[in-house]
Amino acid sequence: MSSTAFVTPIDLELRPSRRLAWFFGVAHACIFPVVWLLDLPGWMRAVLTLMVLASGLRVARQFGAATGGSTLIRLQWRAGESWLLFLAGGELLEARLLPCSYVHRHLVLLNFRCLDRRRNFSCVITRDRMTPDTFRRLRVLLRWHIGKKPG
DSSP: OOOSTTSOOEEEEOOOOHHHHHHHHHHHHHHHHHHHHSSSOHHHHHHHHHHHHHHHHHHIIIIIIOOSTTOEEEEEEOSSSEEEEEETTSOEEEEEEOTTOEEOSSEEEEEEEETTTOOEEEEEEEGGGSOHHHHHHHHHHHHHHHHOOOO
């Protein structure tokens, strides 16, 4: 087995993603006609509309502007199992990558288990959130790291 002792740590700065903001914006916009076609009282449709609008604004802030307090703005992998997650609100979390993370050519979905809080944290990374070379390095690292079986 190869050792991770000589692997260079990776430090990833995550930019706001226009693709994710656009995708989630269109998805939220498609929900409005559905809400108003439901056979519900008008006040209930209005409440549902406000909930969808609030969700859309939250997602736009998280992915389009990357300013939400719990928005992941930087990732740092240190050799081994340890990841550092830097949030926009200034919080620093130490976490482990879960094996249910997903790696694709255009998309990476990272699922972490925070060590100090015992909570899960997810991050969606598209190609426009970092340079192409950095995205490629991340994908290679993750394919190696996720595919590794413990023991």
